[in-house]
Amino acid sequence: MNPIEQYVNQSRREFLTTAASGLGLAALGSMLCDDGLLSPATVAAEEGSAAASHPLAARPPHFEPRAKNCIFLFQAGGPSHLDLFDPKPKLNELDGQPLPQETLKQVRFAFINKESATLLGSPRTWSKHGECGMDFSDFVPHLATCADDLLMIRSLHSEQFNHHPGQLLLSCGRPTFGLPTIGSWLTYGLGSVSQDLPGYVVLTSGRGSSGGASLWSSGFLPSHHAGVLFRTEGEAVLNLTNPAGLPPELQRRGLDTLKTLNQQRYAEMGDPEIASRIASYELAFRMQSAAPELIDLNSESAATLDAYGVDRPQHPQATGRGNVANAHLSFARNCLLARRMVERGVRFVNIIYEAWDQHSNLEADMRYNTWVIDQPIAALLKDLKQRGLLDSTLVVWGSEFGRTPLGENRTGREANTGRDHHPFSFTLWMAGGGVRGGQVYGETDELGWGITRDPVHINDFHATMLHLFGLDHLRLTHRFQGRDFRLTDVGGHVIEPWLA
Numbered sequence: 001m002n003p004i005e006q007y008v009n010q011s012r013r014e015f016l017t018t019a020a021s022g023l024g025l026a027a028l029g030s031m032l033c034d035d036g037l038l039s040p041a042t043v044a045a046e047e048g049s050a051a052a053s054h055p056l057a058a059r060p061p062h063f064e065p066r067a068k069n070c071i072f073l074f075q076a077g078g079p080s081h082l083d084l085f086d087p088k089p090k091l092n093e094l095d096g097q098p099l100p101q102e103t104l105k106q107v108r109f110a111f112i113n114k115e116s117a118t119l120l121g122s123p124r125t126w127s128k129h130g131e132c133g134m135d136f137s138d139f140v141p142h143l144a145t146c147a148d149d150l151l152m153i154r155s156l157h158s159e160q161f162n163h164h165p166g167q168l169l170l171s172c173g174r175p176t177f178g179l180p181t182i183g184s185w186l187t188y189g190l191g192s193v194s195q196d197l198p199g200y201v202v203l204t205s206g207r208g209s210s211g212g213a214s215l216w217s218s219g220f221l222p223s224h225h226a227g228v229l230f231r232t233e234g235e236a237v238l239n240l241t242n243p244a245g246l247p248p249e250l251q252r253r254g255l256d257t258l259k260t261l262n263q264q265r266y267a268e269m270g271d272p273e274i275a276s277r278i279a280s281y282e283l284a285f286r287m288q289s290a291a292p293e294l295i296d297l298n299s300e301s302a303a304t305l306d307a308y309g310v311d312r313p314q315h316p317q318a319t320g321r322g323n324v325a326n327a328h329l330s331f332a333r334n335c336l337l338a339r340r341m342v343e344r345g346v347r348f349v350n351i352i353y354e355a356w357d358q359h360s361n362l363e364a365d366m367r368y369n370t371w372v373i374d375q376p377i378a379a380l381l382k383d384l385k386q387r388g389l390l391d392s393t394l395v396v397w398g399s400e401f402g403r404t405p406l407g408e409n410r411t412g413r414e415a416n417t418g419r420d421h422h423p424f425s426f427t428l429w430m431a432g433g434g435v436r437g438g439q440v441y442g443e444t445d446e447l448g449w450g451i452t453r454d455p456v457h458i459n460d461f462h463a464t465m466l467h468l469f470g471l472d473h474l475r476l477t478h479r480f481q482g483r484d485f486r487l488t489d490v491g492g493h494v495i496e497p498w499l500a
Helices: 003-008 012-017 023-034 040-050 089-093 163-172 182-190 212-216 248-269 272-295 302-308 327-343 362-386 458-468
Strands: 069-074 126-129 134-137 150-157 200-206 348-354 393-398 402-407 419-422 426-431 439-441 451-453 478-480 483-485
Touching (some): 069 182, 069 327, 182 200, 182 458, 212 348, 272 327, 302 327, 302 362, 327 348, 348 362, 362 393, 393 458
Parallel strands (some): 069 348, 069 393, 200 348
Antiparallel strands (some): 126 134, 150 426, 393 426, 402 419
16 A cells, blocks of 8 residues: 555544654653552653654653662673772681581582582782771772772672673562563663763673673563674674765765664554664764764873873783783773763663683682772762762672682592582662762671671662662563563662762
8 A cells, every 4th residue: 555545544543642742651650640549750751662663762750760870790690799899808817717507508509519618718818998998808909099989889799690690680689581670770760861872881801701691681671672792893893984985965865764764564453663763773873973983092192091000011911811811901991981971961870891700710810800890880889989980870780690719629620729509698889870989788607608797788779879870769660571670670668879
């Protein structure tokens, strides 16, 4: 049928009820909001998916937000809290001794043989920093200078003792495939103020994480809420550059024609993925000029590049899992790019560094890994603060779990040169974005095994994180397969002492 005839012959019922017109949808949404059955953010998100022209348009939060952007420094693999942020003198005193069997009876490990496992002390030296007197090991001297800006959470816990399930829980709120990640939920609830860059960007360094692309998936949300993987060299996004001989005006005409056809199909089917497709084509067109400018660091001062360590030489003792493809340079560059993205309105930047699965060679590998991340992260925090961006930018450092106080004693390996996975207590820190810095929250026992004060589940962390963005985790929902889903699943509560 001729497209013009389609519009002429459209019935009144079709006009009122199609997602393209949206009149019936808008009216229904308004009535449900008035009755308290639907949140404004949910309505906004649904209307946004129907607005094929800009489905990521900024939307109002539930209440006044403290944070506008997030930089999530995801340390995949499980860094040892016992060697970085949670000193345990008693562990050193009992080094080489076994734990009571009743403590280990119901515990599952990834690799440790429980019957012969013994405690492993830490050779780190510790000192207090900042006016708050926060403890840091000698592995992170640069980060220690930011102590008064950090909320150090020592009492996180999880049920997942293997990498991929643990990473899914931290990213999605449940250890299940097919769910939206934190960045997807944020853009779903709030949209993005960036017109020329994605609302959710992913940057990686080091080895690939166990979770792969499932850690930046949009799950059952429309695909325009998925994270966009950027490269730090060459084309930021592959295939973004026009083929030789294609002038911009011809490309624009082609996109306009394609958009018209897709909009007609969207009016007929109401499929939000068609809206995502239209938005993706348009965003890619705008990114052709925005992305190359973003990753070009020539406008940055020499002092800034030096502070981040963008061009620093390799560590003289480079070793282990972290020493992959000049990860020290890509991680430093990613931290600087994250600041540039926040300046340009990107809502959520996820920097993934996979290097922390130290079942052996703990001392040398952690020395290198911390050298890779310490200087760039401290520079990022100070740079954001100096530019007046830290107050509105939430910076998170965390992983899927910590490491055991017990030494790794896997059969076939030299005993006690590493630590196994430990979900029962581990550390995560936050800065900026409305959190109260200069405080340590939670406490672990004298061995760093379990939590003795203020336990925090991953879903509590998620609920509080959404709260900082002005979103009620109970109201930010999406109906899928007959039930309402949320990031915090069926748990989670906001932790008020974290809020500034």
